[in-house]
Amino acid sequence: MDLQIKASDLEQAHERIKSHIHRTQVMTSRSINEFAGCSIYFKCENFQKIGAFKARGGLNAVLSLPKEERKRGVVTHSSGNHAQAVSLAAQMCGIPAYIVMPETAPEVKKKAVKGYGAEITLCKPTIQARKENANRIQQETGAFLISPYNDNNVIAGQGTAGIEFLEDTDGLDALITPVGGGGLLAGTALAAHYYSPTTKVFAGEPEGAQDTYLSMKAGKMVTVDRPDTIADGLLASMGDKNFAIIKELVEDVFLVNDEEIVAAMRLIWERMKIIIEPSCAVPMAALLKNKEKFAGQKVGIILSGGNVDLGKLPF
């Protein structure tokens, strides 16, 4: 197995970003444990800067750029958390950030990105328009393009959540993350591989965006046309760099439907009194659908983010 990202890459990423991020807490809930029939540890990346784990990958990617290259700024296209992560990182480095966002992105997200001093370019809400605009800006400005997930520095950055999680818990039998583009899943799998090889890594994925599930079954990358799920953070298709790691290190991918995702989200809101977004509830939904597999085990779940539009809740 030839992994492109080494333990030293994860460690350097953590060293690079750790003074800029929160070391998020690990929470437990007796009533959820009773309900699930196992002992669950939740790493609360919903409390991370920008409200999601993506702060880690964005910061590592920007801070990894040589200072000369960095000066011209960074560019990305995103409607969500990655846009905020890159904007925050650029602000910290005092460099320009150019963010291409679909016109349809919620005002609250545009406002957050502007709040970090980034320059927003609005475009039609298609992946093609987003890429074209990002490429054009890159050519015009010389800024560096940062992919939301298909990037080794981003993956290594996301993996730092796993490093902390394994340091702050003891003897986890399993780790479960959501999977969209695959940055968090690949990073977590690498962290477990290097620091806790007996911990098995699983993913939860929405039925309506099951490209990782299908790719794992096929042994090669498969895409899904028109993905559709309430877990809006998981609509992206997995990147090839991510898949190279996931297919080697991830034990299994569990599918869940939107109803199961909303039920798991509500359970965590009600019992733990914390706010998580639908994408973030996917691992909990996966665990509850596969209770017998985890019975009596110590299971770690990374709560990926808490950026939810309170005006549009599914309850």
Next chain:
Amino acid sequence: MDLQIKASDLEQAHERIKSHIHRTQVMTSRSINEFAGCSIYFKCENFQKIGAFKARGGLNAVLSLPKEERKRGVVTHSSGNHAQAVSLAAQMCGIPAYIVMPETAPEVKKKAVKGYGAEITLCKPTIQARKENANRIQQETGAFLISPYNDNNVIAGQGTAGIEFLEDTDGLDALITPVGGGGLLAGTALAAHYYSPTTKVFAGEPEGAQDTYLSMKAGKMVTVDRPDTIADGLLASMGDKNFAIIKELVEDVFLVNDEEIVAAMRLIWERMKIIIEPSCAVPMAALLKNKEKFAGQKVGIILSGGNVDLGKLPF
């Protein structure tokens, strides 16, 4: 000043209950600090057992009963958090709990109380019916009646949140709590008085249930007919035991309207990703309405609870 509850009472209460409750964390938020113009420390009693600080008072009241007296059980009337607190405490002591609840209480609250093994008696939703039923049960069973707030053991129990808060922070200029029956406010004021006398204690109160505000102005207890506010945990009228403490030790009571309460609640949900109930948002609303008073200060806010009906959110 002749305070009925001594420092030793608070300390004994803490000793009695501390292995049964969570030592809740203190959270901060840079973006909320910027917004408010001061440094705020939030003591997260929304993460407390039963989802509210009331676990403290209920436990202290039940555990303070002599074992002989305790055996016959405890009785109370409550539609909310106090019912759960007493039921939990009774379950821990292995004694019966008789809870009188209005027929109109939400199913989720009835279910929670039943979950602790308590016996529920439903009655008409008037304070008279609640009291009559509780008295009848007390006579029939010999169970001990535990008031939700007008009880020195309950007040001392609620004061343990303040003890922890002052231990876990340094040099707070001010502490703000909500006020309904006055148990948390009186307990917090006692904790500050004994352990941090330079910390001034304030309360936030809904305009629609302003009996504490009016009582402070009048220097004697004043009641409000038909209190009405979204902060459903603060509809109760202050008890005389509570007022005796509050009028001596509390600096000021700030009024806020329902709109301000909902805005403060939303701010905390969005920025901190934690769930608080409307009553719990009242101190934050009071602070934001009186920014100039707290400018640059270190302010502690007790987040009192997180039991909110997700099906009926005010957003």
